[in-house]
Amino acid sequence: MPESGVATSGRVPSADVANPAAATPPIAVVGTKGNNLDDVRRNNLAAVLGLVHTGGAVSRAQLTRETGLNRSTVGALVAELVNLRLVDEAEPTTTKQVGRPSPVIMPSTRTVALAVNPELDAVTIGLVGLGGRIIKRIRYDTIRIPSVEEVVNIVSAVVAGMRDELDAHYDTVGIGLAVPGLVRAGDGVVTLTPHLGWRNEPLSQMLQDAIGLPVFAANDASVGVVAERIFGAGRGVEDLVYLNGGASGIGGGIVSDGRLLRGVNGYAGELGHTLVNSAGVVCHCGATGCLETEVRREPLLQALGLDPTEGDQLEGALLAAYADPDRVAPEIAAVVDRQLAYLGVALRNIVNVFNPKLVILGGFLGALSEIAPERIEHAVATSAMMGPRDDVSTVRAALGRDLLIVGAAELAFAPILADPASVERVLAG
Structure with a gap:
């Protein structure tokens, strides 16, 4: 994929404005930014809305602290965003602070x-x-x-x-x-x-x-990588890789230094076509032994006794099969062991090439990692290069089907x- x-x-x-990396948690823009007053206003509105969008419910006091703007400016920006029906403002229900409580700003419903x-x-x-x-x-x-x-x-x-x-x-x-x-x-x-x-x-x-x-x-x-970075397991991480396994194979998304890696035509990051088995089968791309030909949903479904139309039940069934690791059916264990081995090869390549802080696994790859996290950690720790492997963690995607x-x-x-x-x-x- x-x-x-x-x-x-x-x-x-423009396509640059619509880049998903623009939707990552913004750096607050203070009033000195921009080429003119309109730029300053637009940037400050964007900073406030971005903080509310990613934070869910933010007090005016928080917005003041995080943007570096004064209270009256933040109040005016919030009022404009309310008028645009992009945020809602409400009084806090409870507070322990001394003095007048700060209103809470929430994304518009x-x-x-x-x-x-x-x-x-x-x-x-x-x-x-x-x-x-x-x-x-x-x-x-x-x-x-x-x-x-x-x-x-x-x-x-x-x-x-x-x-x-x-x-x-x-x-x-x-x-x-x-x-x-x-x-x-x-x-x-x-x-x-x-x-x-x-x-x-x-x-x-x-x-x-x-x-x-x-x-x-x-x-x-x-x-997927944008969503996980804003709301999920990668919140605030500047260097991360998202690897997803689904019905259409395996796809990857890469954030490097806080920016989505795109490539000249937008095709960068084809991690499903990482070589993991030089003696493997021919992929639809024409290469041999790609990750998505060696790690696939269909063999897992078959081993678990699920019909191809029951793909949405795969992750739950896989976790249930490993509820007692000592009593896993041999036919299931064989498929899982094989796929974990090739996934480990791919993770080695990803860590060596991109030096991420975090690798997030989604779809059925997330379920594989959850049933055998020690296999994933061991593969990276023993096969990736010293240096790139030192500070990387691997986690399951937090947002699930959302x-x-x-x-x-x-x-x-x-x-x-x-x-x-x-x-x-x-x-x-």
């Missing part, structure tokens, strides 16, 4: 984004609020691998069914699309999704034309987080 950068379609800012994740066996659509709050999730199971046209039809039908609710209660700023494949950074074209069989498909533009909202697209592992929906929504929120006042133009169409 290849890694990609971000792409946008239609009525959106009204501003939302739609998130879409097409897969081999389903299309998942989510409604997500600022702060990463999932309001609604709809999984539409498909009887076959969906075509691009079928994905557009499914999403259109779901959104049409939600239209009255959206119009009455929410301000919808856009659609984020998490694709299990290559997405071209410049125009949102899905260049290749090997497992879905898509090539050069303008899915972003098709969705925008059908629904009438700006669409932002990226590889699913890219949005991860891709939250991450996809961040694509749509990113332009608003970068320039909060632009929400009026976006909503006006």
